Each structure stands twice: as structure tokens, then as C-alpha cells.
Amino acid sequence: xxxxxxxxxxxxxxxxxxxxxxxxxxxxxxxxxxxxxxxxxxxxxxxxxxxxxxxxxxxxxxxxxxxxxxxxxxxxxxxxxxxxxxxxxxxxxxxxxxxxxxxxxxxxxxxxxxxxxxxxxxxxxxxxxxxxxxxxxxxxxxxxxxxxx
Numbered sequence: 670x671x672x673x674x675x676x677x678x679x680x681x682x683x684x685x686x687x688x689x690x691x692x693x694x695x696x697x698x699x700x701x702x703x704x705x706x707x708x709x710x711x712x713x714x715x716x717x718x719x720x721x722x723x724x725x726x727x728x729x730x731x732x733x734x735x736x737x738x739x740x741x742x743x744x745x746x747x748x749x750x751x752x753x754x755x756x757x758x759x760x761x762x763x764x765x766x767x768x769x770x771x772x773x774x775x776x777x778x779x780x781x782x783x784x785x786x787x788x789x790x791x792x793x794x795x796x797x798x799x800x801x802x803x804x805x806x807x808x809x810x811x812x813x814x815x816x817x818x
Contacts, residue, residue: 682744690748698749699756702742709738 689698712735720728746753754760773779 686744686748689745693749693752695749695752695755698745698752699759702745702749702753705738705745706742709735709742712738 689701693701712731716728716732716735719725719731754763
């Protein structure tokens with residue numbers, strides 16, 4: 670993901686992750702994980718509410734703000750996993766979520782959906798030139814119609 674690579678390029682970010690992994694206490698890691706995770710989830714809920722109220726652009730922009738927060742939370746999880754898993758309740762929740770994801774990834778519906786999406790991507794990639802031409806044609810047609818009015 671480009672966002673992850675962009676964020677991970679910052680020296681301060683790498684020093685922060687080294688601190689998480691090597692020096693931070695388990696409660697510090699827990700707080701540093703929970704804060705961006707909860708803020709990111711609240712932003713996700715708010716963007717869903719905006720989308721439900723048909724404010725699509727605002728919803729997309731707000732959701733885009735969620736991405737760096739979740740990337741940071743996942744990086745903290747990855748670098749401080751053993752400290753976070755030292756909390757029994759966290760280990761229980763984490764293992765339950767991992768089991769649910771494994772069930773999801775092996776379900777027939779998921780596999781079928783992934784196959785359809787892969788097929789669509791391949792079609793778009795193979796027809797990208799034609800697709801661009803069609804989009805340009807439709808855009809010009811719409812533009813001409815509005816100019817006439």
C-alpha cells in the first residue's frame with residue numbers, strides 16, 4: 670500500500686516503532702495502540718453516517734483520514750504484539766478475531782467474491798485503453814449536451 674510505504678519512510682515513525690518494540694512498557698503500548706485504533710474506528714462510523722445521509726464526498730474524505738491512524742495502530746500491534754498479548758483479555762480477543770478471519774477467508778462466499786473481483790480486475794487491466802476511450806467519449810458526449818442547453 671502506498672500509504673504504508675509513505676508513512677514508514679519517516680525517521681520519527683521508525684524511531685517510534687523501535688521505542689514500542691524495545692523500551693515501552695506493556696501499558697504504554699496498550700494505550701498507544703488503543704488511542705489511534707479507537708479514533709480511527711470512530712472516524713469510520715462517522716463516515717458511514719455521512720454516507721448514509723448522502724454526503725459521499727465528505728464521507729470519503731473523512732474515511733481517508735482514518736487510514737493513517739489504522740496504519741499506525743496496526744504497526745504498533747505488529748511491533749508490540751508480545752507486550753499486548755501479555756494481557757489475557759487482549760490475547761483472548763486477538764485469537765478470536767484471528768479465528769474469525771480464518772473462517773472468513775476459507776468461506777465459499779469469500780473465495781467466490783475474491784475470484785469475481787480478480788476476474789473484473791483482469792478485464793479492466795486488459796481493456797484499460799478501451800475503457801479510457803469509452804469514458805472520454807461519454808464525457809465529451811455529456812459535455813456537448815450541456816453546452817447545447
